[in-house]
Amino acid sequence: MVRTNSQRKSNDINYMKKxxxxxxxxxxxxxxxFSENTDIYKKIDLxxxxxxKISKEYVDEVDQSKSMDAxxxxxxxxxxxxxxxxxxxxxxxxxxxxxxKFGGLGIEVGMESGVVKVITPIDNTPxxxxxxxxxxxxxxxxxxxxxxxxxxxxxxxxxxxVGSSIxxxxxxxxxxxxxxxxxxxxxxQVQSVKSELIDNNIGYIRLTSFNENSSDQIxxxxxxxxxxxxxxxxxxDLRNNPGGLLSQAIKISDFFLENGEIVSTKSRQAxxxxxWFAKKGDLTNGKTLIILINYGSASxxxxxxxxLKDHKRAILVGxxxxxxxxxxxxxxxxNRGAIRLTIAKYYLPSGKSISKxxxxxxxxxxxxxxxxxxxxxxxNQLNFAIKLLNG
Numbered sequence: 001m002v003r004t005n006s007q008r009k010s011n012d013i014n015y016m017k018k019x020x021x022x023x024x025x026x027x028x029x030x031x032x033x034f035s036e037n038t039d040i041y042k043k044i045d046l047x048x049x050x051x052x053k054i055s056k057e058y059v060d061e062v063d064q065s066k067s068m069d070a071x072x073x074x075x076x077x078x079x080x081x082x083x084x085x086x087x088x089x090x091x092x093x094x095x096x097x098x099x100x101k102f103g104g105l106g107i108e109v110g111m112e113s114g115v116v117k118v119i120t121p122i123d124n125t126p127x128x129x130x131x132x133x134x135x136x137x138x139x140x141x142x143x144x145x146x147x148x149x150x151x152x153x154x155x156x157x158x159x160x161x162v163g164s165s166i167x168x169x170x171x172x173x174x175x176x177x178x179x180x181x182x183x184x185x186x187x188x189q190v191q192s193v194k195s196e197l198i199d200n201n202i203g204y205i206r207l208t209s210f211n212e213n214s215s216d217q218i219x220x221x222x223x224x225x226x227x228x229x230x231x232x233x234x235x236x237d238l239r240n241n242p243g244g245l246l247s248q249a250i251k252i253s254d255f256f257l258e259n260g261e262i263v264s265t266k267s268r269q270a271x272x273x274x275x276w277f278a279k280k281g282d283l284t285n286g287k288t289l290i291i292l293i294n295y296g297s298a299s300x301x302x303x304x305x306x307x308l309k310d311h312k313r314a315i316l317v318g319x320x321x322x323x324x325x326x327x328x329x330x331x332x333x334x335n336r337g338a339i340r341l342t343i344a345k346y347y348l349p350s351g352k353s354i355s356k357x358x359x360x361x362x363x364x365x366x367x368x369x370x371x372x373x374x375x376x377x378x379x380n381q382l383n384f385a386i387k388l389l390n391g
Contacts (some may be wrong), residue, residue, distance in 0.1 A: 047071075073150045080342050081111040082328050088336040090152045093159060105158055105166070106188045107132060108242035108298075109151065110324075115139070116146050116154045118170070119322060120242040120296035123208045123374065125188055130181045132170065134240055134296030134322070139178065140169035160185050193217035201230045202389050204382075206237040206375070207252070210244030210300040215251035222255065222283045233288030233389045235382070236304075239318060239374065243299025246327065250276045253307045255283045256314065260349060262307045265327055267344035272327070289314040290385045293361060298322035306348040306359045316361040317388070318381050323358035363388075 054062055073085040086094060106125020110117050116138040121128040138146055141157040149157075160166060168181045192214045195205045203225035207214060225231060243249075246263075253262045257278035264275040291305050291314045302321045308314035327344040347353055368380040375382060 070150065073152065076339060076341070077111060077150065080326065082324070082326060082340065083342050084111075084151050084340045086152055086338045086340065090156065091332075091336065091338045093155075094330075094338075104185055104188050105132075105168075105183055106186075107158075109138070109155065111151045112137075114147060116149075116151060119298055119324075120240045122188065122190060122242075123206075123240065126183045126186050128240075130168075130183045131179075132168070132181060132183075133172065134294065136170040136172050136179075138168060138170050140167075142167050143169075162187055193221060195221040195225065197225065197228060198235075198386060199390065200228070201232045202386060203228075203231055203234040204237065204375075205234065207301075208241055210241070210248040210252075212245065212248070214244070214248045215255075218252055218255060219283065226284070231287065233290065234284055235290045235292065235385050235389070236314070237292045237374070237382070238297045238301040238305060239292050239294040239381070240296035241298070241301040242296065243301055243324065246300060246303070249300035249303040253304050254278045256289055256308055257311060258282050260311050262349065263303045264347045265344040266347060267327075269343065272344040288389060290388060291316050292318045292381055292385060293321045293359060294319045294367070294381070295322055297359075298324040302354045302359050303346060303348075306352075306354060309359065309362070310349040315363065315388070316359065317363045317365055317385050318361050319364065319366060320360055321354070321358035323354055323356045325353050325355035 051064070051067070054067070055064070069085065069087060076083040076085050105127040106122040107127040108119040108122070110119050118127075118132055118134055118136040118138065120134050121132045138154065140146060141154065144157060146154050146157075158166060158168075162185050165182055165184045168183060170179050170181070172179055190209055190211065192209045192211045193205065193207055195203065198204050203222070205218065205221050205225075207218065222234075225234070250262050258280055259278050262276045262278055264273075266273055289308065291308060293301065293305050293316055297305065297318075298321065302323075302325065305314070305316055305321065309316050325346045326342045327346065328340050329343045330338050330340055332338045345353055345355060363384070365381045365384045369378065371378045373379060
């Protein structure tokens with residue numbers, strides 16, 4: 001039996017209807033009974049009708065599978081900027097990246113009002129060396145308009161062979177013209193902790209992400225710095241740190257506290273409503289602690305900075321942090337893809353949420369110029385912290 005094109009399209013539409021029915025019902029099944037969701041059935045029919053109109057009337061041939069991926073992603077991104085759908089290819093790429101070694105630009109990105117936004121350029125990566133900054137809005141990738149695309153689509157456009165180049169066009173606050181950066185992709189190897197002794201009396205520790213062994217590295221660095229008898233205090237640099245593992249944020253906060261709540265999470269699921277408390281034993285023996293933060297400090301960085309500020313254990317210097325106060329879980333799907341879904345929100349010891357507001361520094365010090373570079377002569381934020389400790 002030979003099927004006509006219209007029959008094939010009709011079958012495709014019916015299949016898509018069933019698929020979207022399954023997706024929507026799965027979302028609402030645990031909240032309400034089917035009898036309470038008669039409107040959902042109407043919406044499913046409407047969705048099927050829209051698909052059919054697109055298939056018949058749209059000017060170009062449409063890939064129905066990609067349309068469904070976009071619909072699923074649209075559903076998730078309508079929830080918040082951090083929930084998203086990952087195709088099997090994207091999920092595989094993400095797993096490669098979290099192993100700590102991958103090819104790319106070295107930036108953490110998110111979505112804001114449908115635009116791809118740089119959360120943080122990772123230290124010593126092609127993106128940071130080229131001059132991309134936290135808060136930049138990516139408008140074009142190799143000349144392709146990004147607005148209207150999903151976050152994962154934009155990430156896929158940025159991926160490529162190591163050694164290949166890419167042109168990124170961004171809009172930056174306070175700059176009238178679009179900025180264009182030509183960046184060469186490299187193997188990204190993330191070393192999350194660096195330390196040094198400044199002026200022979202200040203322990204400087206820079207933490208760039210919260211990886212599986214970050215707390216062990218911090219502990220080792222603190223013990224080594226503690227051997228200096230002239231040590232006045234510590235500077236913990238969390239600028240441009242996009243976050244990472246909650247468990248590491250809790251352990252690192254605990255290193256500087258004797259007791260008290262560190263962070264809590266609240267969710268619709270009772271199992272996700274939890275509180276974490278510090279155990280006795282401050283690794284620094286109560287020495288003065290200054291924490292540097294900026295707009296690129298997000299998630300786990302904000303937990304550490306916020307907890308230590310609430311307990312008056314640290315002085316925060318720099319700029320307001322990003323404001324990502326939610327917990328995401330990666331949930332694998334049957335098609336070998338996955339969804340990144342927000343399952344809870346963080347709350348500081350004061351009971352405040354950092355979502356969308358971030359953590360405010362005790363002393364605001366804005367980056368001095370376009371030539372600003374971390375841990376250099378142009379780093380006025382670090383220089384201010386050093387003077388504060390020595391003063």
